[in-house]
Amino acid sequence: MPLIAFATFLFVEVEANERKELRERATTDARALGRIVERHLTDMTSTLRLLSVFPELEDGDLQGFQNRTQHILSSHSMYLILLQENGQQLLNTRVPYGTPLGLTSNPDTLAKALASGKTTVSDIFFGKTSGEWVFNVTMPLPEPLRGVAAALILTQGTDQVQAVLSREMIPPGWSAAVIDQNDMVIASSGANGLPVAIPFPDALHRGFAGFSDSMEFEQDGEAMVSGYARLPNFPWVVVVSGPVASVQSSLVSWKLLLFGSIAFIAMSMLLAYLVARQLSRSVRQLSRMAERMGRGEIVAPLETRVSEVNQIAVALCNASFDRSEAENRVHLLLRELVHRTKNVLTLVQAILRQIARQSATKEEFQEAADSRLQGLAQSVELLAQENWYGVSMHSLIDQHLTTVGVSPDQRAIEGEDFVLGVSAVQNLGLVLHELATNSIKYGALQSPLGCVRISWAAAGDRRDEPGMLLEWREEGGPPVIKPERTGFGSVIIERHAAAAFSASVTLEYRPDGLYWSLHAPWSALRKEGSSNPLDAVAENLTHRAAE
Secondary structure (H helix, E strand, O other), X not given: OHHHHHHHHHHHHHHHHHHHHHHHHHHHHHHHHHHHHHHHHHHHHHHHHHHOOOHHHHHOOHHHHHHHHHHHHHHHOEEEEEEOOOOEEEXXXXXXXXXXXXXXXXXXXXXXXXXXXXXXXXXXXXXXXOOOEEEEEEEEOOHHHOOOOOEEEEEEEHHHHHHHHHOOOOOOOOEEEEEOOOOEEEEEEEOOOOOOOOEXXXXXXXXXXXXXXXXXXXXXXXXEEEEEEEOOOOOOEEEEEEEOHHHHOOOOOHHHHHHHHHXXXXXXXXXXXXXXXXXXXXXXXXXXXXXXXXXXXXXOOOOOOOHHHHHHHHHHHHHHHHHHHHHHHHHHHHHHHHHHHHHHHHHHHHHHHHHHHHOOOHHHHHHHHHHHHHHHHHHHHHHHHOOOOOEEHHHHHHHHHHHOOOOHHHEEEEOOOOEEOXXXXXXXXXXXXXXXXXXXXXXXXXXXXXXXXXXXXXXEEEOOEEEEEEEEEEEOOOOOOOOOOOOHHHHHHHHXXXXXXXXXXXXXXXXXXXXXXXXEEHHHOEHHHOOOOOHHHHHHHHHHHHO
């Protein structure tokens, strides 16, 4: 019963809202038609302003003025009248030039236009010359032309306003009308169109009190609604009216709707009970399935009568598989992380042991350790940026040389770029860092004019595999003198490099600059040749530390 009462209230509200919307629509339609009529009158006003500047009028050539304007206006069903201040017509394009003309049939509008100095639109009147109902748009001429005439008038039959209304779409059963200041019908169209030049019924407007409004009234026992709008710049009014039933025809009788709603509510309650029962059973099964998934089990999909529940069950089944796979990947990643961490720590331990054997003081040990560990950190950072996939040769060289302060002007790189394996990145990074550091301290990079040339290219086979020759040349620095004793740096660039890449290493202290080369198999450097990152580094340095 509350639902039925609420439905009744809704029907009443719907009817009230529809009546309100109907009144608003009538007012909106009246304003829209008003804008169209306003545009028509504005066009006539603009035409008058254009005609008033014709040179024939300024020169007083009235016959030439009539011939020219008659040619222009004939296709628009408008006629031009030139008047003196007393209302005497000087020319009228309805008749040939020179035809005797009398006073204007609309002296009131002429007097109002001359008094106000503004263009004025008249009420409708019966034209003597035209023999039909017409209206005038009167424009007073400026003072320089008053010697020729006092005003220009464009006159047009009401049938042209009727044509403007007829071109617009009016809802079936509705009508529209244009009214002048005296409440006389200028034009009308639609189902209940009124004849021209009759008084407009008071019941449809009640005095047109405001600028725009709407109202309801009874006509022949039928509820009607009327909306009107005044033209903003002209003294005419547009009225749109029609029956209220035109928007209520889609509503079924409220009594039938109430009886139907009772039956519908009863059926809905029964259907809701059945659906809720089925959904409740399916949701409980989904809940148990989710609990098993939460315990980490892989669950099988359910088969219920509710297709949406079946879709959720399939999604949970897929999610349980995805979760299991994700957990396996996490465990694999953790094992790989432990493996990499152990290798890095072993490598760091071996480096520190070698540095400790070569260092005489704590400060010397700290400086050497910081430098080597920084080089190792740069390689690890590059690998991390590439998700431990590998690093290009150019990127590795740029990173290590830039880190120690070698400007781009002091280095030249020659060779086709390729991707280094993870192990090669670690090993070669240590070697490049050591070579660059030594060059800054003792070699060509001491001087601003010094430079380093790094090149690589295919060379002869190495250990029955295609080989590569990597060369480091220093140029432009001070004369090179072979050191009396070697330190841990020599271990890195000679013995460690040879062992890590299964290569032969050449180190020459040439007078014009240090020369270092590495002849190694391609498989020891390329990405596809590195299967166990850091293992070779850790084993080689551990072996050297043991020695």
